[in-house]
Amino acid sequence: MAVQWLLVCHGLVTLLVVVSFLCGNWPIFQGTFVQRIHFFLAFGAYDYFRRVIDFVFGARGTGALASVEYFCCDRPNPILQILYLGIIGGTYYIIVKSSFSYIPGYYLSEIHRYTSLLAVAVGIILFLLTSFSDPGTVNIENVSQYLSAYPYDNIIFFEKDCSTCKIPRPARSKHCSVCKRCVARFDHHCGWMNNCIGEKNTRYFMAFLFWHFIICIYGVVAIVLLLAGRMKELQVIHILTVYYGIDNSFRGLAPHVAQVKCLSLSYHSFVLIGIF
Ligand SMILES: [Zn+2]
Ligand SMILES: [Zn+2]
Incomplete structure (x- = not known):
């Protein structure tokens, strides 16, 4: 019986953690402990971890953590x-x-x-x-094709150059800051696909x-x-x-x-x- 109760408690805690993490920011949870758990899991926990690293290893530790963060999230x-x-x-x-x-x-x-x-x-x-x-990389060779395929509507998409690639940015394209390239009809950068x-x-x-x-x-x-x-x-x-x-x-x-x-x-x- 004790084992069954333990399993029930474990299930409830898991459910609370998953719900808080995924939905804790929803308006219905505003001001509740679910929202507090959400903020702790999404931001607070990592912040505490960074402070512990700083306390134990000093500036060298936080520097190393920043480069790991850069490698994992920005490249x-x-x-x-x-x-x-x-x-x-x-x-x-x-x-x-x-x-x-x-x-x-x-x-x-x-x-x-x-x-x-x-x-x-x-x-x-x-x-x-x-x-x-290839997700549809826009470069100097193919940019004119993309410009005619996706005309500017001057409502959401205006004529504009990409400040990094130094080429015109076709409508619906976007510069991906992770891959450092412009992509036609950009949806998102997917970490799971690394693309x-x-x-x-x-x-x-x-x-x-x-x-x-x-x-x-x-x-x-x-x-x-x-x-x-x-x-x-x-x-x-x-x-x-x-x-x-x-x-x-x-x-x-x-x-x-x-x-x-x-x-x-x-x-x-x-x-x-x-x-x-
Ligand atoms: Zn990308
Ligand atoms: Zn670009």
Whole structure:
């Protein structure tokens, strides 16, 4: 029982941290402790860290921290690309290790061994296409083409030169301060892709986002079906309904999720991956 309470508390704290970090600045949380947690997580914590570095290492420490900050946030670097590959590769590795022995199962056919690999492979291909394609760099050779393709409307976009590249800045283009170049139909600089998202790679980026949305849904449905299949195979539902006299309906069984889980041995990794 104590362990279950600990898990509930852990879940609530995690939920509070995630909600505060993502939504703490929303008007409905103004003046509440949720907003205070948001400011602490978004700014305060790093500020305290900087002060600790200053206190312990002095000016040399803060100087080193500033250059790390510059490298991580203001210059192109592959940190988030490596993190993405680690997340998708690591998660798939855990799934292969923990659940492939149950595929084929009661509800999942053998084909999911291959379709899951295909889903991940397509995701990585879209990631590579977005990361390593030209977003539509504007330079002295192609600027006239972009100027005629995107005329100025004199409402939002006025005739203007880029002060860094010293070339006319076509409408809807923007100078990326991280990559130090002008990009046509600029959307944003994506740290995960280590590339700008612009005219020529927006389609890959949108396909990447859509595909990962599909992968998430596919993963959750597959894990739920896998767990349901295991329970069916282990006859947990049968034990609960026949021996414990619990109504054999979703409504009747739902309050006994914990018991279902305990009786069906231990599938914590599946549940965690499902939530993730
Ligand atoms: Zn520029
Ligand atoms: Zn950029």
